[in-house]
Amino acid sequence: MSRYNRALNFINDTEVYMANKAVVVYSGGMDSFTVLHNAIASGDEVYALSFNYGQKHSKELTIAAKVCQDLGIEHKIVDITAINSLMAGSSLTTDSDEAIPEGDYETDNMKSTVVPNRNMVLISMAIAYAVSLEADKVYYGAHSGDHDIYPDCRPEFVEAMNAVSLIANYQAVEIVAPFLKSSKGDILAAGIEMGLNYADTWTCYNGREKACGKCGSCIERLESFALHGLTDPISYE
Amino acid sequence: MSRYNRALNFINDTEVYMANKAVVVYSGGMDSFTVLHNAIASGDEVYALSFNYGQKHSKELTIAAKVCQDLGIEHKIVDITAINSLMAGSSLTTDSDEAIPEGDYETDNMKSTVVPNRNMVLISMAIAYAVSLEADKVYYGAHSGDHDIYPDCRPEFVEAMNAVSLIANYQAVEIVAPFLKSSKGDILAAGIEMGLNYADTWTCYNGREKACGKCGSCIERLESFALHGLTDPISYE
Numbered sequence: 001m002s003r004y005n006r007a008l009n010f011i012n013d014t015e016v017y018m019a020n021k022a023v024v025v026y027s028g029g030m031d032s033f034t035v036l037h038n039a040i041a042s043g044d045e046v047y048a049l050s051f052n053y054g055q056k057h058s059k060e061l062t063i064a065a066k067v068c069q070d071l072g073i074e075h076k077i078v079d080i081t082a083i084n085s086l087m088a089g090s091s092l093t094t095d096s097d098e099a100i101p102e103g104d105y106e107t108d109n110m111k112s113t114v115v116p117n118r119n120m121v122l123i124s125m126a127i128a129y130a131v132s133l134e135a136d137k138v139y140y141g142a143h144s145g146d147h148d149i150y151p152d153c154r155p156e157f158v159e160a161m162n163a164v165s166l167i168a169n170y171q172a173v174e175i176v177a178p179f180l181k182s183s184k185g186d187i188l189a190a191g192i193e194m195g196l197n198y199a200d201t202w203t204c205y206n207g208r209e210k211a212c213g214k215c216g217s218c219i220e221r222l223e224s225f226a227l228h229g230l231t232d233p234i235s236y237e
Numbered sequence: 238m239s240r241y242n243r244a245l246n247f248i249n250d251t252e253v254y255m256a257n258k259a260v261v262v263y264s265g266g267m268d269s270f271t272v273l274h275n276a277i278a279s280g281d282e283v284y285a286l287s288f289n290y291g292q293k294h295s296k297e298l299t300i301a302a303k304v305c306q307d308l309g310i311e312h313k314i315v316d317i318t319a320i321n322s323l324m325a326g327s328s329l330t331t332d333s334d335e336a337i338p339e340g341d342y343e344t345d346n347m348k349s350t351v352v353p354n355r356n357m358v359l360i361s362m363a364i365a366y367a368v369s370l371e372a373d374k375v376y377y378g379a380h381s382g383d384h385d386i387y388p389d390c391r392p393e394f395v396e397a398m399n400a401v402s403l404i405a406n407y408q409a410v411e412i413v414a415p416f417l418k419s420s421k422g423d424i425l426a427a428g429i430e431m432g433l434n435y436a437d438t439w440t441c442y443n444g445r446e447k448a449c450g451k452c453g454s455c456i457e458r459l460e461s462f463a464l465h466g467l468t469d470p471i472s473y474e
Contacts, residue, residue, distance in 0.1 A: 082316040086366040116368035120361040120405050124354060129323040131353035152405045160401035168357050168389045
């Protein structure tokens with residue numbers, strides 16, 4: 001092989017290994033924690049993006065920051081609390097007196113936790129971040145368990161957001177929802193398969209030292225572990 | 238006509254006149270000022286929405302507030318300055334040292350004023366506001382003069398945003414861009430036809446007492462007035 005051809009092969013090999021940048025919408029919860037690792041495993045250069053939208057507590061964000069630090073990836077938290085002035089009636093935000101519902105994820109029970117148009121707002125910002133980074137993907141953790149409750153977690157929403165995201169800027173950004181057709185249990189199974197430690201996640205709607213084990217979010221989490229005959233590594237009250 | 242029928246007719250007539258709610262993305266500039274009046278003229282109950290995204294000055298927002306007060310319509314200003322941490326390289330924001338470009342709206346010159354994915358972020362928030370108000374429309378002032386410069390002002394963007402906006406929430410929200418196929422001159426002509434006073438608008442990128450008359454925005458504004466043989470009612474330096 002000539003020196004020229006060796007040089008050419010080296011360049012080609014180098015290009016094969018050049019990582020694409022990707023933004024991951026990462027809340028600190030189980031699903032987006034798995035998505036984050038899925039993106040890293042796919043070889044993308046990952047930029048994690050979290051939002052402070054006035055959640056009643058910041059335990060998720062604290063654990064998200066720790067995970068990113070341990071992984072050595074860039075993590076940005078954007079404070080979008082101001083937009084709560086547009087979003088009346090959500091019990092996830094601090095300016096509401098409404099109590100967090102206990103019990104399972106029944107549609108009627110959980111509707112009060114729906115912030116209007118939340119995913120479109122968050123994904124739009126993630127796309128903005130992707131464009132300024134010259135990243136070509138935005139990952140987010142939609143899954144089938146939310147399809148009936150949140151219109152902006154359904155496959156048709158992801159498809160329509162993708163269509164607009166590909167043309168909204170000079171640079172096309174693809175919306176990737178790797179677990180769109182998976183249940184929360186499937187996501188956990190994929191994560192366990194990848195060797196992930198779910199002690200590094202926070203799910204509970206309440207922000208006390210230990211998870212409450214009673215809110216819809218805790219119950220769903222515990223059910224996912226039980227389904228796989230596993231014990232949740234976090235502590236409950 | 239029986240008393241019953243008269244009552245029935247009264248109810249039917251009342252229903253005909255029941256206004257739908259609409260959110261108008263309103264910056265205080267000429268285009269969105271005309272869109273605001275277009276929405277009011279269409280009979281919608283209008284809620285004006287402005288964004289403070291860290292513009293170098295707030296003259297547009299001050300005049301927007303005054304206009305809404307005079308019209309007796311609700312006006313909300315949402316502070317989304319925090320999202321500038323995602324948007325490097327724009328000369329419209331305060332954390333940039335880049336000077337505002339002078340001269341006309343040549344594509345190369347103006348590209349530095351493009352905030353990545355801005356319209357998707359703003360429209361997403363306007364949709365959130367619409368959903369919480371139970372409004373079924375979001376108006377915004379895209380026009381043909383921006384098609385070549387801003388990808389998120391093109392008809393295909395508006396169409397794709399509409400597609401996602403109709404399914405992203407329990408409530409469908411329509412994106413209305415009444416001047417999508419009009420030039421800035423056409424918009425001015427429509428406004429003059431409606432009897433609007435453009436002294437109640439601010440266009441200049443600089444925030445001094447009088448408009449500079451030199452930035453791309455001023456030049457484009459002056460050209461629109463000249464095209465119609467009209468004198469711009471605002472003062473220039």
